[in-house]
Amino acid sequence: MRDKTLSPLDKTAAVIVTFNRSAKLAKVIDALQRQTRRPEVILVVDNASTDDTQDMVIARAREDLSIRYLRLPENVGGAGGFHAGLKAAYEHGAHYFWVSDDDAYPEPDAIEKLLHAIRQFEAENQWRPSFAASRVEWIDGSLCEMNTPRPVWDWPRFVRPNAAWALVDSASFVSLLIPRWAVEAHGLPIADYFIWFDDAEYTRRLSRSYPGIFVPESRVIHDTPDNRGVNFGLVNEKSLWKFRYGARNEASWRRREGGLMSVLSYAYGVHQQMKGANVPGKMRREIYASIFKGLGFRPEIKTV
Amino acid sequence: MNNLQASISLDQNVADYINQEAEKVISIYRRLYPSRELRFVFREGKNPIFGEAIVTEGKAALHPGQLGADYLGQMTVPSPQGDGLSVTVTTTIPRLPLPNEYRQTVAPWAPQRPLKPVFRLFPMLYEQIRYLAEMLRKKRSDGRHMITALPLGKGSGLFSAPGAPANDKRPAVLIGMHWLEVGGAEKLAFDTIRWAHEAGLRVFVVAGIPELQRLQGQLPDSPDITFLRLDRYLPHHLWPRYIEDLIRAENIRLIHIHHCTPLYDALPQVRSMTPWVKVIDSTHIVEYADGGYPRISGVWSNFIDLHHVISGELVDYYRNTFHVVGKVRLGRMLDRDKDMQAMPEFNMQATQKSLHISFIGRLYYQKRPVIVMEAFRRLTRWAVQNNVELKASIVGEGPFLTTLQGLARRYELQDQITFLPADTDVPALLEKTDIMLLPSNNEGLALVCYEAIKHGCIPVSTDVGSQYEIVPPDLLVPLPPRATVRQILSIVDQLWRDPAFLARQKQELLKALSKISGDMTAREVLMPIYRDAARNEG
Numbered sequence: 001m002r003d004k005t006l007s008p009l010d011k012t013a014a015v016i017v018t019f020n021r022s023a024k025l026a027k028v029i030d031a032l033q034r035q036t037r038r039p040e041v042i043l044v045v046d047n048a049s050t051d052d053t054q055d056m057v058i059a060r061a062r063e064d065l066s067i068r069y070l071r072l073p074e075n076v077g078g079a080g081g082f083h084a085g086l087k088a089a090y091e092h093g094a095h096y097f098w099v100s101d102d103d104a105y106p107e108p109d110a111i112e113k114l115l116h117a118i119r120q121f122e123a124e125n126q127w128r129p130s131f132a133a134s135r136v137e138w139i140d141g142s143l144c145e146m147n148t149p150r151p152v153w154d155w156p157r158f159v160r161p162n163a164a165w166a167l168v169d170s171a172s173f174v175s176l177l178i179p180r181w182a183v184e185a186h187g188l189p190i191a192d193y194f195i196w197f198d199d200a201e202y203t204r205r206l207s208r209s210y211p212g213i214f215v216p217e218s219r220v221i222h223d224t225p226d227n228r229g230v231n232f233g234l235v236n237e238k239s240l241w242k243f244r245y246g247a248r249n250e251a252s253w254r255r256r257e258g259g260l261m262s263v264l265s266y267a268y269g270v271h272q273q274m275k276g277a278n279v280p281g282k283m284r285r286e287i288y289a290s291i292f293k294g295l296g297f298r299p300e301i302k303t304v
Numbered sequence: 305m306n307n308l309q310a311s312i313s314l315d316q317n318v319a320d321y322i323n324q325e326a327e328k329v330i331s332i333y334r335r336l337y338p339s340r341e342l343r344f345v346f347r348e349g350k351n352p353i354f355g356e357a358i359v360t361e362g363k364a365a366l367h368p369g370q371l372g373a374d375y376l377g378q379m380t381v382p383s384p385q386g387d388g389l390s391v392t393v394t395t396t397i398p399r400l401p402l403p404n405e406y407r408q409t410v411a412p413w414a415p416q417r418p419l420k421p422v423f424r425l426f427p428m429l430y431e432q433i434r435y436l437a438e439m440l441r442k443k444r445s446d447g448r449h450m451i452t453a454l455p456l457g458k459g460s461g462l463f464s465a466p467g468a469p470a471n472d473k474r475p476a477v478l479i480g481m482h483w484l485e486v487g488g489a490e491k492l493a494f495d496t497i498r499w500a501h502e503a504g505l506r507v508f509v510v511a512g513i514p515e516l517q518r519l520q521g522q523l524p525d526s527p528d529i530t531f532l533r534l535d536r537y538l539p540h541h542l543w544p545r546y547i548e549d550l551i552r553a554e555n556i557r558l559i560h561i562h563h564c565t566p567l568y569d570a571l572p573q574v575r576s577m578t579p580w581v582k583v584i585d586s587t588h589i590v591e592y593a594d595g596g597y598p599r600i601s602g603v604w605s606n607f608i609d610l611h612h613v614i615s616g617e618l619v620d621y622y623r624n625t626f627h628v629v630g631k632v633r634l635g636r637m638l639d640r641d642k643d644m645q646a647m648p649e650f651n652m653q654a655t656q657k658s659l660h661i662s663f664i665g666r667l668y669y670q671k672r673p674v675i676v677m678e679a680f681r682r683l684t685r686w687a688v689q690n691n692v693e694l695k696a697s698i699v700g701e702g703p704f705l706t707t708l709q710g711l712a713r714r715y716e717l718q719d720q721i722t723f724l725p726a727d728t729d730v731p732a733l734l735e736k737t738d739i740m741l742l743p744s745n746n747e748g749l750a751l752v753c754y755e756a757i758k759h760g761c762i763p764v765s766t767d768v769g770s771q772y773e774i775v776p777p778d779l780l781v782p783l784p785p786r787a788t789v790r791q792i793l794s795i796v797d798q799l800w801r802d803p804a805f806l807a808r809q810k811q812e813l814l815k816a817l818s819k820i821s822g823d824m825t826a827r828e829v830l831m832p833i834y835r836d837a838a839r840n841e842g
Contacts, residue, residue, distance in 0.1 A: 008460035040458060043627065061629035068627040088627060092606070093455025 004123035010115060013041040013094035017081030017173075018102035022053040024223060029060055029067070031105040037112035041092055042067045045085035047075040068092075077194035077245075082173055082202075083302070086188050090180065090304050097178045103223045104174045110134055113218035114177040117165055121213055125158055130182040131203055131212035133168060134175035134220045138227040145229035147172040147222060152211045166214045169207035173199040175220035182206045183304055192299035196246035201253045205301075232270045232287060233277025240283055244290040251294025260295075267291050318400065322346075322376065325397045329355070329537045330381055333393050335553065336538075336546050341383040341390040346376040349396035352405055354514035355537045357395035364392035395537055401516055413669075413703035427711065431674050431785040438745065442592045449594045453626050456575065456606035468580040471555035475840050476506035478547070478556050480564030483535070484509075484517035486666065486726060488751045489588045492614070492637055492826060493562040494522060496586070499827060500560070501528055503834035508554065511535040512564035540566045544573035551578045558837035560830075561585035561608075563597045571607040584833060586612040586826070589748030589769055590621050602626035612829055615749040615770035635829030636820055637751055647817070650810045651760040652738035654803035658693040661796070662737040662761070664730055664752050665744070667702030674704070675743045675785055677711045679792045684720055686793060692800070697733060699724045734759035739796060743781065743788045747771055757813050764795050774820060776812035778805070 014032055018025045025044070032042050044057050044067065054071060061067035070088055072081065082099055089097050096118075098111055118132040136147035150170035159166055173189075176199070186209070189202040203212060228234060235243045247270065254262040270291065274284050326346060333342050345366065349355060376397065383389065415423035415430055423430040459465065477500045481493045500507050506528045511517060514535040523529055538546055543566040550556060551574070559574065559581055561567045574581055585608055587598040595602075598621055601611060605622070611632045613619055622628045652659075661683065665671040680696045687694035698708065698721060705723070712721050724733070730752075734740070740756040742765040749770040753763045757774070765771045766788060767780035781791035798805045 008462050009457070011458050058623070058629050063630070065630040067630065069623055069629050070627045071624060088452070091452045091455065093457055 005119040006122050007095070007119075009095045010119070011041075011094045012037070012039040012096040012098060012111065012115065012177075013043055013089035013092055014039040014098045014100070014111075015043050015045060015082065015085035015089050016100055016102055017045045017047065017078055017085055018049065018053060019047040019075060019081075020049045020051045020053065021102050022049070022051050022056045025053060025102040026056055026060070027105055027223075028100070028102055029057075031108075032111075033064065034108045035106065035111050036109045037115055038066070039098060039111065040066060041089065041094060043085055043089050043092075044069050045081045045088075046071045047077070047081050048072055076191060077198075078173065079189055079193040079195060079198035080191040082189045082198065083191035086178075086183060087302075087304065090183055090188075095180045097180070097183065098175065099173045099178065100175050100220070101173065101222070104136065105221045105223065106134070106175055107219045107221075110175055110218045110220050111177070114175070114215055117163070117213060117215040117218065118177060118179065120163065121158065121165055124163075127210050128179070128181065129165075129167075129211065129213045130179070130186075130206035130209050131171065132165075132177040132215050132218070133171035133203075133212060134218040135214070135216040136172070136174050136220050136222050139221060139223055140227075142227060144174075144222045144224070145227050146224070147174045148229070149212075149214050151214070152207075164216060167211040168214045169204055169211045170200045171203045171212060171214070173202075174222055175218065176203070178206065182209065185209055187301045187303040190299045190301060192297075193249045194245055196242055197249035197253065201249065204253075204257075231277075232273040233279065235274065235279055235283055235287065237283075240286060243287060247287050247290035248294040248297055251291040252297040252299070255295055256298070263291065263295060321400055322397055325355075325536075326379075328533045329357075329393065329395060329397075332532065332534065332537055332546070333359075333391065334381070335549050336542060337391045338549075339383055339385050339389070341388065342381040343378065343390055343392045344381070345370055345378045345392070345394040347372075347394070347396045348374040348376050349398040350374070352398050352401035353516060354535065355395040355398055357393055357537050357539055359539065359542060360392045360394075362392070363390045364394070366394075370394055398536065406516060406518070407701065410703045412706040414707075427674055428678055428785060428789070431672070431678075434669075435745070435783070435785050438593075445593050449599060450603055451595065451599060451625055452603070453605045453628070454603055454607070465579050466577060468578075469552060471552075473555040474504070474506055475557045475838050476508060476554045477558040477560060477834065477837060478508045478510065478550065478567075480559065480561045480567035481509060481511045482563035483511045483513040483515040484519040484523075484531075485515055486519065488637070488748070489563050489586070490519065491751065492586060492588075494519070495826070496560055496562070496830060497529065498524060499831055500558075500834045500837075501526060503831060504838035505558070505834055506530075506554070508532060508550065508556065510564065510567070512566050534566075540569065543567070544570040548573050548577045551581055556581060557840060558833065559583045561601075563587070565600065568600055568604050571604055575607050582610075582833070582837065583608050584610040584612060584830075586614070587618055588614050589746065590617065592746055592768075595625075598622070599625070602628070605631075610833070612826065614826065616773055617770035618748070633829045634823055635826035636823050637749075638754060638821065638825050639827070640821075640825050647814050648758055648760045650762060650813075651736070652762055652799065652806065654800060654806050656692075656738075656800070658695065659687065659739070659796075659800065660695045660697070660737045661739045661741060662697040662699065662733060663741050664699040664733075665742070666726075667698075667700045667704035667708065669704070670744055670746055671700075672743045672745055672785070672788075673698075673702075673708050674711070675788055676741055677708055677715070677717075678785075678789050679741060679743065680717060680721060681715045682789060682793050683796060684715075684717060686797060690800070694720055696721045697724055697737070698722070699726065699728045699730060699733065701726045730755060731759055734761045737761045739764060739799065741792060742766070742771075743792065744768060745783065749773055754817070757817050762799065762809060762813065764792055774813075774816050776809055776816060778812070779809055 057069045114132045133149050136144040138144045149168035152167045152169050155166040186205050189198050509531045547570045590598050622632045663676045667673050740761050740763045747769040753774045756763045764779050765775045781788050
């Protein structure tokens with residue numbers, strides 16, 4: 001398809017962050033190699049995996065020169081991985097960065113559709129979306145709960161029958177296309193978040209320039225064990241550590257963007273969710289402590 | 305012949321030399337400015353190595369400094385098209401080297417002035433201070449040098465990329481060397497010149513560092529091989545344009561870079577103006593202070609089609625630092641026919657009555673010759689205690705030679721140590737040697753270790769670079785100077801005293817050699833590329 005576009009430059013780098021999931025990662029690489037619009041660079045960011053990820057990626061990279069391998073010295077979480085990967089891809093000179101998890105398989109035309117949408121939107125409406133997000137589906141074809149983008153109040157402003165691209169200001173790092181200018185303007189994801197809320201913080205930061213767009217015709221299958229959203233009512237012993245990061249990170253972001261009242265409002269919402277699900281008191285206290293910690297947590301935003 | 309000779313009465317050798325050099329200068333600038341009138345102002349150089357060319361596009365006004373005591377003369381080469389535009393090149397022509405300069409251009413080494421008394425009294429203390437300073441430099445170098453690959457835009461498609469022009473000349477390769485002097489990297493570069501020639505390519509050779517280029521006589525004597533003296537007469541900022549013109553005029557299909565910085569700097573021109581040319585490079589050693597040539601190569605990796613490396617350490621370096629995997633190829637500096645046929649018999653036997661230990665290498669700090677001397681001093685004492693007749697050989701030349709000879713006198717080791725020149729028959733020496741010491745502060749994968757094992761000599765080396773690939777762990781010594789000497793002494797003692805240890809090390813060496821022999825050789829990696837280029841295939 002021929003895009004309307006404001007710039008003829010469209011070098012694209014795929015950035016995949018992985019940790020100990022070589023079989024799924026191999027399927028992601030397969031899916032990328034089948035793309036109708038192949039990224040010029042496939043950068044695999046390995047969070048110091050201890051399985052056979054390194055051997056697998058190196059074997060694939062020997063066959064496919066577009067594959068590059070960035071092994072981090074230690075596991076710095078998804079946030080650290082996307083920070084390092086986006087930085088390396090930016091230095092590589094790409095104009096678009098397609099970022100995604102190691103368990104999300106893009107349909108063959110997913111990247112082409114994202115590129116088409118973001119460039120077409122720009123050319124037709126003279127606004128530059130700061131990102132374009134795919135429709136993320138779970139393995140049964142239903143919407144993947146945890147990857148639901150957040151619309152802005154005037155989300156249907158440019159929605160047309162053949163271009164149903166809603167405006168959104170928050171999306172996850174699962175098949176997300178980010179233009180180079182947005183990274184130049186707003187910097188990199190916050191590595192110190194380690195995990196959770198890094199994508200929400202980053203896309204909301206990018207949206208300060210202009211919201212992103214949701215591109216439903218670009219589809220990706222997220223192969224997670226179950227299809228659950230982010231709700232503090234779901235916290236249990238096994239997932240507590242992640243929820244703690246989430247609570248700290250969002251509290252920190254709210255303090256930065258909305259001040260103390262925003263944090264209190266957030267804390268009340270979290271309280272309501274945990275109370276509704278009857279989360280044990282010990283875990284609740286841990287979550288509150290993390291929110292409190294978030295008040296003093298002021299990670300640096302690094303620019304490129 | 306030019307008009308210089310006609311106007312000056314000179315010794316014929318000098319006249320011939322100046323004429324030849326002037327012809328080289330004219331040839332370089334005629335290629336760079338094919339349609340211009342060329343005006344040359346020649347001066348006699350004060351050094352024997354490099355000219356100091358200044359290029360002015362247009363008729364340059366001369367100043368008194370150019371017409372001083374060293375003024376040789378001037379000449380004008382008319383424009384073939386007579387269009388009147390001029391280029392003025394003022395350059396010195398290096399004087400002929402003196403015999404002693406031809407042997408050694410670097411001044412003899414001397415300790416840093418404030419530390420001279422320290423070296424005089426305690427050479428190893430000086431060595432320790434220098435080691436600590438080097439380590440500090442290494443620590444501080446982190447972050448000082450660029451370690452990300454330069455981006456290379458793929459372009460928009462709106463502007464068509466230039467295509468290869470029709471050229472009826474036989475395909476050629478441009479091989480860029482560091483210099484044409486003694487060294488491991490240079491050995492490979494000379495091999496590649498021969499292989500490229502064998503593959504049917506015409507070969508153009510350039511060097512990045514001006515030197516006497518003492519080994520240029522080793523270039524194959526063939527009209528297909530041309531050594532261009534850009535190192536002497538072309539300022540670096542003009543290399544990219546010159547290289548582009550050379551590529552177009554001589555049908556160069558391939559560029560092979562061996563540690564040649566100005567050729568790396570010419571890559572943007574090559575990639576944008578002559579994108580049909582394939583670019584490969586070979587690298588050897590990660591310098592601890594700044595990464596050295598592998599770092600430079602990695603920074604340019606988006607402009608390079610294939611990186612040939614000689615060790616596993618370098619494969620890891622490109623992957624870990626620049627995230628490059630697929631276009632890095634390991635090709636060992638071994639000859640499958642000559643080096644990998646029969647496994648050697650080792651010369652050394654336990655408790656033998658005499659022991660021959662050698663050091664082979666350029667006498668520069670990198671090889672730590674002072675530590676070699678200290679090791680020999682201690683080993684001499686050890687030999688006396690154990691009633692062993694010790695013989696030591698030091699092969700090599702360099703700024704440390706005088707210092708080592710002085711230390712040998714001071715330690716009263718003249719009877720034990722023989723100093724041999726760099727052109728010594730090393731294989732013959734190794735055949736007679738039991739142990740070879742290599743206490744360098746930095747190595748890639750030292751070629752001399754292959755040589756040593758091949759000729760039945762046991763290498764003892766510092767644990768640096770990729771030395772662990774060829775030297776077993778028990779024969780590797782630590783880097784701090786005192787520990788290096790201590791451990792060398794301990795290893796030699798154990799090799800001599802303990803037959804089981806000696807047998808195990810021999811086995812380990814053979815195992816390492818055999819493992820390395822399983823990898824591709826440099827020739828096996830590079831020859832198909834040369835052949836493709838000779839067939840005009842990318």
